[in-house]
Amino acid sequence: MQWLDQVPFSVALLAALTLGLAPFFPEPHIWEKLKMLAGGTLSRPIDIFDLALHALPWAILLAKLARMALARS
Template structure:
């Protein structure tokens, strides 16, 4: 997982924010796909792929932040 540590944090944040909101009009895909998931209508392969595509940068960012916090905590002990 060292490859995640080499990606600049600002870059991960920028990509996560962009893909979370894209396309911005009329409704972000992420909002649409989460709504479809909760309604049970997320069944087409392209919609499932799109759901993972728009969530992936946020997952990578969360892993990076968690690893940074772990490293900080281990450094303080």
């Protein structure tokens, strides 16, 4: 997990807020895909890939935050 320590927090946050949410209108894309997942309509491979693509910056940000919290303990 050394690579995660090398990623600046600001870059992880910026990636999550831009790449993770884009396109922003009419609603954030990841929100649309999460609603599809909850509704059981996320079945096409392109939609699953799209969810993974938009969720990756958020996963990196959450992992970085968890690693930072554990380092302080």
